[in-house]
Amino acid sequence: MENQSDSDDSFEDQEEFNDQARQKLLKAQYMSNYKKVIETFINYYNQRSDMKLKVQKMKLMEKKIEKVRKSNQYDIREIKQMTNTIVNINKVQTHLGDVKNNLITAQKALQSLKLDKSIAAIRYMQKLKQNNKFIDPFIKQVKEQVQNQVIAEANKKILYWIEQSRKQQTEMGLIVLQSCEVQLQQNASFGRVSIFNPDQRSSIIMRQTMFNNQNVMRNSMRQSVIRQSVIRQSINQSQNRQSIFQQFNTNNNLQNSQIVESQTLQLIESQLWEFDVDFSTLKQPLIIYETLEMYQQFIEQLKLNRQQYLQGICDDSQIHNVGEFRNYISTILGFILMDQEINKQYQEYNEVERVNQTTKQIEKQIKSAFQQIDLAEILIVKKDVQLFSLALSKLKLYQISNQINKTLNDLFIVFCNRRIEKIKRDLDKTIRLDGCAQLVVSTRDQYDMLCNILKIERDPHLKKLELPVSKTVLDIIDNINLFIDGSIQYLQNLNDYYDQNVIFYLDVLFQMISEVFKQYALEIKDFFILCQQTLNFNYVEISLSYFRKQIETLLQVTTTKDFECLNSIKDGRYVLETGIQDCINSKIIITNFDWAPEKPNKGPTDSFQLIISGYQTTQATLQVLLPDFINSSLYLTFKHLNKIIWKSLLDTKYFNILGLVNMQTNLQNLLEIAQQQIFPESIKEFIQFLDLFLVGTPDQYLNPQLRNQKYMYINSQILVKVLSKYKKIEYQKYPVVRKRDVDSVIKEICQNPNAY
Numbered sequence: 001m002e003n004q005s006d007s008d009d010s011f012e013d014q015e016e017f018n019d020q021a022r023q024k025l026l027k028a029q030y031m032s033n034y035k036k037v038i039e040t041f042i043n044y045y046n047q048r049s050d051m052k053l054k055v056q057k058m059k060l061m062e063k064k065i066e067k068v069r070k071s072n073q074y075d076i077r078e079i080k081q082m083t084n085t086i087v088n089i090n091k092v093q094t095h096l097g098d099v100k101n102n103l104i105t106a107q108k109a110l111q112s113l114k115l116d117k118s119i120a121a122i123r124y125m126q127k128l129k130q131n132n133k134f135i136d137p138f139i140k141q142v143k144e145q146v147q148n149q150v151i152a153e154a155n156k157k158i159l160y161w162i163e164q165s166r167k168q169q170t171e172m173g174l175i176v177l178q179s180c181e182v183q184l185q186q187n188a189s190f191g192r193v194s195i196f197n198p199d200q201r202s203s204i205i206m207r208q209t210m211f212n213n214q215n216v217m218r219n220s221m222r223q224s225v226i227r228q229s230v231i232r233q234s235i236n237q238s239q240n241r242q243s244i245f246q247q248f249n250t251n252n253n254l255q256n257s258q259i260v261e262s263q264t265l266q267l268i269e270s271q272l273w274e275f276d277v278d279f280s281t282l283k284q285p286l287i288i289y290e291t292l293e294m295y296q297q298f299i300e301q302l303k304l305n306r307q308q309y310l311q312g313i314c315d316d317s318q319i320h321n322v323g324e325f326r327n328y329i330s331t332i333l334g335f336i337l338m339d340q341e342i343n344k345q346y347q348e349y350n351e352v353e354r355v356n357q358t359t360k361q362i363e364k365q366i367k368s369a370f371q372q373i374d375l376a377e378i379l380i381v382k383k384d385v386q387l388f389s390l391a392l393s394k395l396k397l398y399q400i401s402n403q404i405n406k407t408l409n410d411l412f413i414v415f416c417n418r419r420i421e422k423i424k425r426d427l428d429k430t431i432r433l434d435g436c437a438q439l440v441v442s443t444r445d446q447y448d449m450l451c452n453i454l455k456i457e458r459d460p461h462l463k464k465l466e467l468p469v470s471k472t473v474l475d476i477i478d479n480i481n482l483f484i485d486g487s488i489q490y491l492q493n494l495n496d497y498y499d500q501n502v503i504f505y506l507d508v509l510f511q512m513i514s515e516v517f518k519q520y521a522l523e524i525k526d527f528f529i530l531c532q533q534t535l536n537f538n539y540v541e542i543s544l545s546y547f548r549k550q551i552e553t554l555l556q557v558t559t560t561k562d563f564e565c566l567n568s569i570k571d572g573r574y575v576l577e578t579g580i581q582d583c584i585n586s587k588i589i590i591t592n593f594d595w596a597p598e599k600p601n602k603g604p605t606d607s608f609q610l611i612i613s614g615y616q617t618t619q620a621t622l623q624v625l626l627p628d629f630i631n632s633s634l635y636l637t638f639k640h641l642n643k644i645i646w647k648s649l650l651d652t653k654y655f656n657i658l659g660l661v662n663m664q665t666n667l668q669n670l671l672e673i674a675q676q677q678i679f680p681e682s683i684k685e686f687i688q689f690l691d692l693f694l695v696g697t698p699d700q701y702l703n704p705q706l707r708n709q710k711y712m713y714i715n716s717q718i719l720v721k722v723l724s725k726y727k728k729i730e731y732q733k734y735p736v737v738r739k740r741d742v743d744s745v746i747k748e749i750c751q752n753p754n755a756y
Contacts (some may be wrong), residue, residue, distance in 0.1 A: 045051075050653065055539065059752065104486065105185075119268065130199060131750065139722070142345060145618040150288050150292075151288070151289075151292070151294075153288070154284070154285035154288040154289060154298075154301075155285070155301055155305070156615075157282070157284055157315060158282065158285050158302055158305050159305055160281060161279075161281040161282050162305055162306060162309050164281060165277070165338060166309075166331070168275075168277070168338075169331060169333070169334030169335055169337070169338050170327060170330045170331045170334050171330075171334070172273075172275050172324075172330075172333070172334040172337045172338065173330030173331060173332065173334035173335075174330045174334075174339065175273070175331055175335035176273055176334075176337065176391045177326070177329070177330060177333065177384065177387045177388065177391060178391045180387040180391050180394070181383075181387055183390075184386075184387065184537075231583050248647070260340065261742065269737065273337060273399070275337065275341060276347075277338065277341045277342075279345050282302075283721075285298065286298055289301075295348075296348070298347055299346060299348050301348075302342070302349065302580060303349070304520040306335075306339070306342075307404050309335075310332075310335055310358055311361075313328070313331055313332065313335070314332075314358045314362060314365065315361060316363035318371060319365060319368060319369045319372065319373065319436060320373070321373060321374070322373055322374075322377040322380045322381055325369045325373060325381050325384060326384050328365060328369075329384055329385070329388045332362060332388070333388060333391055333392075336392075336395060336397065337395075339579055359399075359400050359403050359404075362400075362404070363403065363404070363407045366385055366404070366407055366408075366411070367407070367411065367414070369381055370411050370414045370415065370418075371414065371418075375418050375419060375422050378415055378418070379486060379489055379490060382408065382411075382415070382490055385404060385407075385408050386405075386408060386494070388404060389401045389404040389405045389408065392404065405494070408494065409494060410490070412487075412490055412501060413501075415486075415487075415490055416483075416487060416501070416505040416508070419483055419486060419487075420505070420508060420509055420512050423479045423483065423512070423513075424512050424516060426475070426479065426512065427472075427475065427476065427479070427516045428516055428519075428520075430471070430472055430475045431472050431516060431517070431520050431533065432520070434470050434471050434472045434533075435470070435471075436470045436528065436529050436532035436533070437470060438467060438468060438469070438470065439466070439467045439469050439470055439471055439473065439474055440464060440465060440466050440467075441465045441467065441474075443465070444463070444465065445463070447465040447467070448479065450467060450469075450473075450474070451547045452546070453476075453477060453543050453547075454467075454469065454473070454539045454542055454543055454712065455542050455546075456468065456539075457735060468539075468625075469533060469536050469539050470532055470533075470536055472533065472536050472541055473536045473540060476513060476536075476540055476543075478541060480506075480509065480543070480547055483505075483506070483509055484502065484506070484547065484551060487502045488502065488554065488555075500557060502551055502555060503548065503551055503552070503557070503559050506544075506547060506548065506551060507563045507564055507565045508565075510540075510563065510565035510567075510568070510569065511564065511565040511568040513540060514565060514569050514571065514572035515568065515572070515574060517533065517536075517537045517572045517575075518571065518572040518575045518576070520533065521533070521575045521576045521578070521579040522579070523577065524579065525579070525582070525583060525586075526583070527583035527584065527621070528621060530576060530580045530583060531560070531580055531621055531622065531625045531626055532625060533576065534573070534576040534577060534580060534625075534626055534629070535625045535626060537569075537572060537573060537576055538573070539624075541569050542566070544563065544569075545656075548563070567707055570682075577629060577632065577633075579635070580626075580629070581633060581636045581637070581640075584615070584618055584633060584636075584637055584640075585636075585637065585640040587611070587614045587615075587618075588614075588615075588637065588640060588641055589607065589611075589644070589645065590607055590608075590611075590644050590645065590648050591607050592607065592658075593605060593607060593648055593652075593662075594650070594659060594662070595648070595652040595654065595655035595659035595663075595725075596653075596654040596655055596656045596658075596727055596729075597656075597658045597659055597662060598658070598729075598731075599658060599731060600658050600661045600662055600665075600731070600734070601662045603665065603669070604665060604666045604669045605662065605666060608666040608669070608670065611670065612669055612670050612673050615637070615670065615674070616673050618633075619673065619675075620675065634674055634680055635680045635681070636682070637674075637683050638679065638680045638682045639680075639682030639683065641667075641670075641683060642682060642683040642685055642686050645663065645686050646685075646686060646718065649725075649729075650718070650721060650722065652725060652727075653725065654725050654727040655695070655722075655725055655727065656727045656729040657693060657729055657731070657734050657735060657736070657737065658729060658731055660690050660694060661694065661734060663690070664690050664694065667679070667683070667687075683715045683756075685713040685714060685715070688710060688711045688712075688713050688714050689714055689719070689722070691710060692711060692713075692714070693735070693737055694735065696710065697737060697740050697741065698723065698737060698741055698745045699716065699741055701719065701745060701756075702745060702748055702749075707756075714747050716753070716756035717753075719749070720746050720749050720750060723742050723745060723746050724746060726739065726742045727739075
């Protein structure tokens with residue numbers, strides 16, 4: 001244990017010794033490090049002092065450097081400013097040079113404009129540069145001025161060319177119309193064939209006219225020549241078939257008619273229309289627009305000016321005669337042809353169809369022409385319109401061609417109405433200038449023709465070719481024939497038409513004729529003239545069936561509808577006959593008739609002697625001119641006589657048996673002159689009144705059975721007034737009627753008015 005304890009002490013001592021040794025070592029190391037720190041601090045302090053000194057020197061140097069730097073920056077700024085100034089001066093010199101060049105170029109451009117050198121002006125304008133904000137507005141203004149002025153000059157050239165080409169366009173249109181006219185004539189030689197639809201034939205049969213000189217009928221001497229129909233012979237019809245008046249002029253027609261033999265139908269097609277158009281005037285405007293790189297604007301300007309030109313033609317043309325109208329449609333047609341030539345020259349033009357936009361204006365001008373141009377030239381206008389439509393179809397403008405053709409069909413109404421109005425004016429004048437002398441024609445053919453139309457019985461042995469009608473009928477027949485002739489000429493070669501229109505307007509024409517006669521009858525009070533015009537009117541009515549049949553034959557149509565003009569004819573005849581009867585009645589006047597004489601007359605009184613004498617002449621005239629009207633006139637004459645006898649009786653103060661006997665004698669003599677056995681019913685009232693006194697007695701009127709048998713026409717109220725004027729008289733064998741018997745009758749009727 002002790003050994004262990006000694007070892008432990010020894011270990012602790014060793015540890016303690018070791019600790020002391022370590023402390024000494026650490027102390028020695030510390031002191032060594034302290035010295036190094038002191039040395040290091042001293043070195044640091046020394047270096048720090050050196051650094052401060054160097055820093056001070058550095059700051060001084062920096063101050064010097066800063067001064068130098070500032071001095072250098074000023075110099076650099078001045079150098080830069082000088083450099084910039086030099087650069088700006090160079091730029092200004094350059095700009096001034098550009099301005100000078102631009103001004104010189106602008107001056108040259110403007111000078112070129114003054115010298116009308118548009119291309120040079122454009123080239124100078126293109127050299128102008130816009131790179132200076134101070135002169136750019138000026139350069140822009142110069143460019144705009146030059147461009148606008150050269151374009152304006154180019155447009156003037158375009159307008160000048162359009163105006164210059166006006167005459168050539170019209171000539172081109174005329175050439176095409178003449179070409180179509182030749183084709184139309186050549187095609188017509190093969191019969192009535194539609195130019196627009198060659199496979200379709202018209203029902204109108206074309207025949208040749210007898211007279212080539214249409215002025216024959218308009219000659220002031222009027223040798224009663226009836227103008228022949230222009231309807232021609234069709235190849236589909238019998239060669240023996242004759243025109244509307246052809247059967248009466250065989251010899252002449254053998255010389256003039258040309259019957260076309262059956263042959264293969266060949267239409268002569270129109271050649272392509274090509275024209276040599278001078279476009280040299282448009283060369284400069286084209287170069288101007290191309291130089292400006294505005295070729296499309298050139299085309300548009302050309303289109304615009306052409307459109308304005310066409311619009312001016314359509315709107316401003318004043319058409320008063322056929323020459324102006326033909327010039328108008330030639331100009332329109334020439335415009336279309338010129339458009340085709342322009343389209344060949346400038347592919348982008350493409351305005352051939354533009355005329356479609358003015359179709360309505362063209363139609364308006366055509367309609368205006370039909371209203372204003374002289375009626376004698378209307379058929380020429382119609383032909384020109386037809387040729388115009390044909391030319392359009394050949395130019396493949398089918399829409400406007402069909403529209404123009406439809407307008408032409410519609411204008412048939414205007415044509416017919418104008419013709420009817422002219423016939424009315426002519427007839428108004430003719431009927432008033434007609435002396436009502438019987439018509440004498442110059443040739444047997446004319447005589448036979450009128451006899452056939454008017455259904456007058458021919459007299460083959462008649463030396464003087466005299467007809468019962470007057471010149472008015474000849475003029476009417478002539479006008480009707482001209483009307484039919486013109487209507488069928490109008491329908492000739494039309495694409496679409498209505499054959500029934502000719503029949504319809506024939507009906508309208510006869511209605512107009514009836515109205516003319518009716519108005520004339522209301523104005524004229526001459527008996528003989530009215531009789532002759534009534535006879536004329538009757539024969540005009542007879543001719544209606546003839547003309548209707550001829551039209552149906554010529555047009556190959558059948559009408560089942562009755563003519564409305566028959567009612568107008570009936571009314572016209574009524575007015576004419578009324579006028580005749582008024583003339584007759586105006587001569588029947590009873591004056592100073594003695595209703596209460598003291599003795600009977602041996603014959604008619606003086607006033608009735610005049611009536612009988614005048615009526616005898618009237619009967620003779622009616623027998624010659626209007627035998628069918630005699631019975632009607634007799635009835636109306638006695639009706640008028642009945643009226644004025646009653647008026648005379650009512651106006652007298654007294655009457656007696658002898659007055660009634662004298663009136664009976666007057667009436668019997670008049671009846672004998674009228675070649676009648678019994679009195680007409682229109683005077684039965686007064687005849688029964690005579691019988692009441694001369695055959696029976698007044699009190700018989702009170703007997704219902706006798707009144708209904710013998711005195712049914714007597715009016716009881718008038719009878720009362722007349723009976724009150726009765727005055728009794730006794731004379732030889734004549735019956736005596738007592739006054740009181742008459743008074744009793746008056747009293748009975750007055751007490752029981754409803755019974756009588």
